[in-house]
Amino acid sequence: MTPTPLFKTVVIAGVGLIGGSVALGLKDRFLAERVIGFDVSAETLTAALALGVIDEAQLEPGEWLREAELIVLASPVGSLGQLAAQLAPFAGPDTIFTDVGSVKGPLAKELAYLRSYVPGHPMAGSERGGVENAQAALLENAIWVLTPDDRTPIGALKRVRTLVESLGASAVTMPADAHDQLVATVSHLPYLSALALTHMVTRDERLALLAAGGFRDLTRVASGDPRMSRDMVLANREALREAATRFQRSLEHLLELLDTPEALLEAAEEGKRTRDSLPVVRRSLLPPLFDLVVAVPDQPGQLGRITQVLGEHGVNIKNIEVLAIRDQGGAVRLGFATLEEMEQARELLHDVGYRSRTRA
Structure with missing residues (x-):
């Protein structure tokens, strides 16, 4: 009862x-049959495997890459060109x-030699880096x-646009x-x-004593x-x-x-x-829930069957969202x-045949 994925093999x-968040999204929403992680750090790959972020790990490029339908370049921006040159x-x-x-x-020019390249940038992130902080939810509504x-x-x-939207993000196209x-x-x-604000604190330890929540939020x-x-x-x-020049003018105006x-x-x-209208601010006010992602075949009555099974056993669903709809099925x-x-x-x-995974 598992939907047909968008890609057979994806390399992160x-x-x-x-x-890691892209990988978890692919797995959560059943969008790839196999997710392979490539990284220069064996420790990172070991952690990714242990956390269920990837299915396989690779430390060196090789013939195994020929099976990839999609390669997601996800290193720091300064090394993306070198990474692509290794794998291509x-x-x-x-x-x-x-x-x-x-x-x-600059990256589009550097990677112009690639036969099939779709430049992208998910507007999502966290000050807490590393695969251990990866979350599929990080990309949702981004x-x-x-x-x-x-x-x-x-x-x-x-295909990339479909993937982006299937991950729960909103695809926007514009010139580089x-x-x-x-x-x-x-x-x-x-x-x-x-950086400028934190440097001011560094130069006067009394400021660090008085730095409250507003300062911490602003410098996160x-x-x-x-x-x-x-x-x-x-x-x-x-x-x-x-941008800094425009900001300087705006700050000078406010000082006046x-x-x-x-x-x-x-x-x-x-x-x-303006601040209150930002989508990310409104979204952060939603209460946290414990999420379960369920693979659903493209057949009539599936949502009704799921809710009936849970309702008969007194399990209350607080929220339900269709994550992906394709001809072969999707996920909720x-x-x-x-x-x-x-x-x-x-x-x-699980007892009635549905495959699922908890939200990371």
């Missing part, structure tokens, strides 16, 4: 936070490449930017240069701002991997300089408003409206208020 090259000679002629790098323009150009095969773009300008403002500039991104963050902003330095309280109040109210996510209810539901559905 770089099994860290984002790569062993890939099959129809293998699709995509990546999760946060800077697209914006996933795709930046195809004239060389991008239409068929490959459609436009992407880089936008993320300079919403991602790279906040990182530099967080400074806790990310320093080398990875450095490479990210360097790769987008020109767009970042432009310190002499006009009513105007400053209007600016504060505008800021509150069931949310439960307690771990005990989730485990009971898993056993009941």
Whole structure:
């Protein structure tokens, strides 16, 4: 009763936070028959296997790559070009490449030699890196930017877009240069701002004593991997300089408003409206649930059967979401208020033939 996957074999090259989250999403939603992890760290691969993030592990490129229908390049942005060069000679002629790098323009030029390449960037992350912090939920409702150009095969773009949407993200297509300008403002500039604020604290230990929740929230991104963050902003330095100039002008304008309280109040109210309207803010207010992802065949009455089985045994479903709908079937996510209810539901559905996995 398992749906037909989108891909038979997917290689996650770089099994860290984002790569691991993609892998878990593929497994949670039954989107790949086999997920192979490739990484330079044996320790990382051992952890990924133990956590159920990947099905197989590889430390060296080789002929095994010819079986890959999709290769996801998920190393830090500064090493993506080198990673692709390692793997490409062993890939099959129809293998699709995509990546999760946060800077697209320079990378698109560097990887132009790839026959089938779809540049991408999921707008998701956490200051806690590493595969041990990977979560399939990290990608849900996230914006996933795709930046195809004239060389991008239409068929490959459609397959990657379908994958992105099947992972629960929202695919947005735009030119690479436009992407880089936008993320300079919403991602790279906040990182530099967080660095500047933390450096001020470093120079006066009294500030550290007084730094409360607001300061910690504002500087959270400074806790990310320093080398990875450095490479990210360097790769987008020109767009970042432009964004920083606009930010400086905005800050100077706000400083001028310190002499006009009513105007400053209007600016504060505008800021509150903008901040409160951000999708990620609204989503964070939802209560946590214990999730179970169930594979569902493309047959009439399946949702009714699932809910009937659980209802007959008094198991209450707090939330239900269709994760993927394809001709061969898909998956649904069931949310439960307690771990005990989730485990009971898993056993009941297993007894009547459904395959499922708990949400990582």
